[in-house]
Amino acid sequence: LSTGDILRLEISEKTEIGKLAKSFIDKGELVPDDTLLIMMNNRLNKDDVKTGYLLDGFPRTITQAKGLDLILKELGHKIDSVISLFGNEDELVNRLLNRGLNSGRSDDSIKIIRNRQEIYRNQTFPLLNYYKDMNLLINVNGVGAITDINNEIVKIVNKYA
Ligand code: AMP
Secondary structure, three states: OEHHHHHHHHHHOOOHHHHHHHHHHHHOOOOOHHHHHHHHHHHHOOHHHOOOOOOEOOOOOHHHHHHHHHHHHHHOOOOOOEEEEEOOHHHHHHHHHHHHHHHOOOOOOHHHHHHHHHHHHHHHOHHHHHHHHOOOEEEEEOOOOHHHHHHHHHHHHHOOO
């Protein structure tokens, strides 16, 4: 479940969440925590997640992580692992610029990418310690061939399948 994909769908369907999210996404800023938490609470209450799921791009702040803990507690779910992918910042900029050639995404431009990295450093990076302290964090090297990185992630996910 990718929160970016869910938000882009909300935008294309012109829902209330989509209208609110668009200006934040276009600037490369995070959509407010309360919106994300309401959206993910709804999503995680659907039937198709009962056998397990992978969250992509969520949580992105400590407030979201704490909110997620409450949602999971209510549902009787638990987090098996948290995967952190790390890579060289300039390499990541190049990848996103390349993706931007085909993605049609408003936020894959150099200025917005740099803003997203700054926001990652300030708001998302602290989550590494949050999950490390809970003994959930697994670091995966995000540099190299996509197939190798993918295999590494699949190996981890399969442990819980
Ligand atoms: P992504 O597709 O994961 O790169 O996300 C694209 C954009 O959607 C981000 O730059 C944010 O503006 C927004 N977004 C996605 N996930 C979240 C989240 N967990 N919290 C706040 N904003 C988010």
